[in-house]
Amino acid sequence: MSDRLSVFKTYKLYVGGKFPRSESGRVYEVSDSKGNWLANAPLSSRKDARDAVVAARKAFGGWSGATAYNRGQVLYRVAEMLEGRREQFVREVAEAEGLSKAKAAAVVDATVDRWVWYAGWTDKIAQVIGGANPVAGPYFNLSSPEPTGVVAVLAPQESSFLGLVSVVAPVIATGNTAVVIASEKAPLPALSLGEVLATSDVPGGVVNVLSGRTAEIAAPLAAHQDVNAIDLAGADEALAKELEIAAADNLKRVLRPQAVDYSETPGIDRMTAFLETKTVWHPTGSLGASGSSY
């Protein structure tokens, strides 16, 4: 037997580019699929949610204003960092979801590929869902998709890593900033993802990761006036209904929970869910034989 003491990891939240403990000082026990203790994770309070929204709002201007190409580069960098931490994520996913090492490795590979897939979409989504509209008049008429703002994301409860990335990546790829509530019983891959994001050029506050009781943290986020949209992927039916009612107060965009097979190639639905289309009319003046009349 080795006489070396174990070095346990203190899992912390990821808010505004920093790693705080919960404001409440609470933690809860996270166990693997067989009930063995894995670690203590922070049990976030509504004040942590509030602070995360402030951080996300602060980051929104810079992130949404960055060029789509630049966002793609940054997201690809995240995929590179994920790849570098592959071993750690394989272990965490295997423990969290009770998978064999080989299956967990396949999940992690799929997750990295998913991230790369969304990184490629950042500068292409505008061509697909925006563009010039044909109009009968001396105008240019252009539709361009714009990010909605701060999006609260309830990560899927079962798929702790692939599911998480499948809901977070489309939100930030389109220029939104996110407040993510990790899976309640398997938050560790999400908290480790925060460490990856912190070391991969993603500006602080673009993604904020909270762990804790989903219902407790989601309620103030759904009612929060400064949250522009909410993805209810990780909510059960009763909670989703309650949150949708709270979200109606400031007309948040709501993405209802739906049965998704995260291993399949996603469509662009999750990206378009958090984009708003802005249409502008721009006068060209009358175009004579000599061209523009300007």
Next chain:
Amino acid sequence: MPTSPKFSASLEEGGAPTHALSDVTASDSTLRRFLHGLPGVDAVGLEARAASLGTRSIKTTAKAYAIDLAISMVDLTTLEGADTPGKVRALGAKAVHPDPTDRTTPTTAAVCVYPDMVAVAKEAVAGSGVKVASVATAFPAGRAALEVKLADVRDAVAAGADEIDMVIDRGAFLAGKYLKVYDEIVAVREACGDSARLKVIFETGELSTYDNIRRASWLGMLAGADFIKTSTGKVAVNATPANTLLMLEAVRDFRAQTGVQVGVKPAGGIRTTKDAIKFLVLVNETAGEDWLDNQWFRFGASSLLNDLLMQRQKLATGRYSGPDYVTVD
């Protein structure tokens, strides 16, 4: 307070006030002896006291009371080179109805502008009880001849300013020419006449030591300030809990010795409701309830008001508000 000897009341010519301490301003040397005779500040103790008073938990009804009180104490300020009449009018409208969606919100104490904007501001807040404060005396540096400064003050008062925020000559103060600073404040006090209250800005960030802040506080109060104010908001270090605590101790001790009550105005760097409530705790625990009124305590701030309003909305509705629901100023 372990203090300087008491001085008997005496009459004096000129505009200087008469009270138990009038003697000390008779000459440069007596003034210097008095100011340097003030007990030294225990910096560590002062900061520890300010920090410990900042840990109070103020919740629910007490918080609602504190927020309304803080709103009523705000000197809503715009002191930019780019101020336009339109911006000042917008600020005035906001001072009168800080939250147009909730008419139970109290008005702010005042709007604070440059002298040339006083007339515009006066018109914008007419009939609402909101005062118009104007910075003067070559704000913010205070580097001009006395005549120029006095003309600046007279100009603002003539335009209808209810309050004048003057800056002291920090150069003279740091050089030890206390009587010069004193005479200047007295002259400005006279120029304010009966119609305007005088706030004296020390720019604590430029005074270097707590001892200097204590001396400046007493100097200002001896010269007849109605308010002593921490800073202009134009330098790196503005109002801190520690220097505000020090000034609150000074006004408390000054009233104990002379019977004259002087107000305090921390300015600059106070941006959140949490900070504002910490200052109110300082006031209550140091100077006492007599100062918990916008006649005697003010916040010089601009962005603070929005945070107070968002917190107020949160208390009223139970959900967190956001910057979309307050004005952008």
